[in-house]
Amino acid sequence: MRHLILCSVMWLCGLMMAVGQNVPQVIPALQQWKSAKGKLVLPETGKVIVSLDEEMELKGEAEILVQDLKEMFGWEYSVVVGKKEKGAVYLTLGKPDKTLGEEGYRMNIQGEVTIEAPTSKGVFWGTRTLLQMLHNQPEGLMKGRATDFPLYPNRGFMIDVGRKFFTMDYLRDYVKILSFYKMNELQVHLNDNGFVEFFDNDWNKTYAAFRLESERFPGLTAKDGSYTKEEFRDFQIMAARYGVNVIPEIDVPAHSLAFTHYNPRLAADKKEYGMDHLDLYKPEVYEFVDVLFDEYLSGENPVFVGPEVHIGTDEYNQKEAEQFRHFTNHYLDFVSKYGKTPRLWGSLSMMKGNTPVDLKGKVVSAWNHGWMDVQTCLDAGAKVVNLCDGLLYIVPAVNYYHDFLDYQWLYESWMPEMMRKDDPKMTVRHPNFLGAMLAVWNDRVGNGISEQDVHLRTFPGLQVACEKMWKGENADKVPFEQFMALCAVTPEAPGVNLLAKVDKQTTLTETGKEVTLSGTEVVTTEVDEIGYPYAVEFELCPDATPNADAILFKGPHSEFVSNWQNTGKFAFRRDGYEFVFHAYRLPAGQWTKVRIEGDEKGTSLFVNGQLQERLEGRVKEVFNEKWQRKDKLWYRETLIFPLKQLGDTKMGFKGKVRNLVCIPL
Known part of the structure; x- marks a missing residue:
């Protein structure tokens, strides 16, 4: 994630120059921004401060912000009851404000960050903006003052x-x-x-x-x-x-x-x-x-x-x-x-x-x-x-x-x-x-x-x-293409990566080193899963008498299986579905190079550089009695590839694996 943040810095600076405004880039965009000179670099260990008389109303918002700072950036912050301090984040409630309504807030970035709103919900929305600002401005927050509120409740x-x-x-x-x-x-x-x-x-x-x-x-x-x-x-x-x-x-x-x-x-x-x-x-x-x-x-x-x-x-x-x-x-x-x-x-x-x-x-x-x-x-x-x-x-x-x-x-x-x-x-x-x-x-x-x-x-x-x-x-200020580019580098949410984005090619086992799996053990990797479009490459040598329905890879949402029903075929399971590559049978007792490619339309199996099968395009046709016509069901045989672990403690692969690499395409 930090690599992605650093890669996006130059693009974000270019975006701000393109729109001719020195405005923090967040989604949704700020209603108003008044810039000031300089930048504020928050420390990696710090405080989120609420006042004593507002602790009951704002402690929950402060605690979530602390969790999210840890999740997104690895920062160690704590919730503190007290007064505003330099280099801290200060959350506070203000008086009712017709401009801000029930959900608006003001954010002032100077020697510290102050988020003020008439309601705790407004303060909370301000913390969401702050997290996006920190993500999109890793070299330091632009100093200035934001006034922000929704047009629709x-x-x-x-x-x-x-x-x-x-x-x-x-x-x-x-x-x-x-x-x-x-x-x-x-x-x-x-x-x-x-x-x-x-x-x-x-x-x-x-x-x-x-x-x-x-x-x-x-x-x-x-x-x-x-x-x-x-x-x-x-x-x-x-x-x-x-x-x-x-x-x-x-x-x-x-x-x-x-x-x-x-x-x-x-x-x-x-x-x-x-x-x-x-x-x-x-x-x-x-x-x-x-x-x-x-x-x-x-x-x-x-x-x-x-x-x-x-x-x-x-x-x-x-x-x-x-x-x-x-x-x-x-x-x-x-x-x-x-x-x-x-x-x-x-x-x-x-x-x-x-x-x-x-x-x-x-x-x-x-x-x-x-x-x-x-x-x-x-x-x-x-x-x-x-x-x-x-x-x-x-x-x-x-x-x-x-x-x-x-x-x-x-x-x-x-x-x-x-x-x-x-x-x-x-x-x-x-x-x-x-x-x-x-x-x-x-x-x-x-x-x-x-x-x-x-x-x-x-x-x-x-x-x-x-x-x-x-x-x-806002299209007159930020054209669609630039908005979508901002969308592409903005996280889904703190700690959430359902799209399974991986920002660069990653080698998950030591190059050339064999990983031996007994059928009841697990080896973990640094990547949970990889989303579309991707390629995953590996070499494997099943035991001479391989386990049937053996889990080769497992992730938070799916599993990839070898020797499906003792046939030598590869298969994958997710969301209660099972999909099988029927065109190829993996030989036991010898090394084979495998590549899986996946996108939002389907999944492909390559063996030793040759495409064996593409799972895509299967259609079921039925007759609709009520309307006297044919209707179709278009299947999706897709896989966000599981990588969190090799093997399984109960139904694991038995054999050797080497040179496991995941590649975003």
Whole structure:
């Protein structure tokens, strides 16, 4: 990391000269900066100071900053209660300030760094800026004064964990990522199901999952990945410490196949609606959903910790608009009784009826112009967050919506109020328009996509979106290419490297020296894993009687296997998937030179300089009975290569390895 920092110094100086401003380069950009003469070099051992009368309010922010300074730079700082000192970081609360609002801050860099804000959250955002400044100015901080605040109060990201499970470690990393870029909301879509056409057009075979532990409905929780109540509660508390509000979503009455699998009587009697539709006329449906929400909202220590809960309400069959409106009203009122602000998907333009739905004080997720656009939501008195599908939806490996967002258009042309590319830009923000969210949906269940493949798609979008929602229009000062170059050298977050960036070619075993593995021992390396695009080279000599399914390399997210099922083939496993190179069998008892290359589209195996097989392009085609057409599933046979250890204590490789090198391409 320090090598990358030093390499980026000249580029960052060039960027500041190019934009004609002596302004610290951070994401999102500062609203205001007044430069002063000189630089401040903070010591590698130092203090983060808070005053005695503000210790309770700011100690948590100070402690996180100390942790992050250690994580990013190896610095040893401590939290100290006292007065401002030269060469220290001083955090303090100021008076209410209309310019700064609830999240703004001022940073003064002179003989020390002072971060002052009306709220502890504003102070915390200032610490995020300081960390980026330190990363991007390793020769010393430019002296000056920053005044910084967001243009939009709600800046978020939604993740579909219903169709694809994401580990709690991943969600915690994502909180840190969002926080590092001053994004303050994470909506967790806890239940959903696959598309029936990919499961023999049979709803009973179709994948569905609900990810939370349920004690009131034993057996409801998904078996292939879930969160306990305790860890989900702790996760929300942790997120709040990082300035991120977690918004849990239970999606009803459509997208509810997990619930109708559990109790088929809950499904709509009209079979043309699909088994993923709850029956809006059955009392037992309301009894079930009431009890489910109550399980997470009731008690002195509820599972849903934050101020908001999302009740779903999208894409129900339009023939039942009147009853759908009744159902929506019921759960808006139900969640409100627990002191929570309900959120819901905007659907009422499509689901027209005479039953009134009071949206005042509620937060509508405006996801599609036809179902309910931003202006219609505002006219109904709702508060609005924009998740426009055509611009902000990521659906990995499909031929509709975005696999990767249009970053350049978003940076140069998008405003958070816009739902379509031809919408006019707003000159005055409506007080009930809160902001926007990116969303990632994992529609194609079983397509091989990995957590890190999803991150590869979402992370650049988050960097662009945070810029537009915090700073606003800035392309006239920092052109898109320069902004993306800054994105490329800015870390994901302290201690987070889901992209598995490795900044230079690294030799991981002593050149020419053989590493002997017995099948039950481990040799660790200095690199955990390497991300796209990359090459990993090594030579190996399996034992004359090699272990079957032997783990050759293992990392934090995957493992690479030799002698798969005793066939001599290589394979790799991650995210519950297993991929096999069928075209080559490794001979036992002799040395072979292997090279693996990987990118976001697939993985290649080379042996002794010759390409043996490329895993890419596999497609499954099915017939969609409902629409009388063929649909496709595009597989992703990708691997961020694991390097943290050679071998395994239980299922390890038996033989010799030498000349292990990882190479970023």
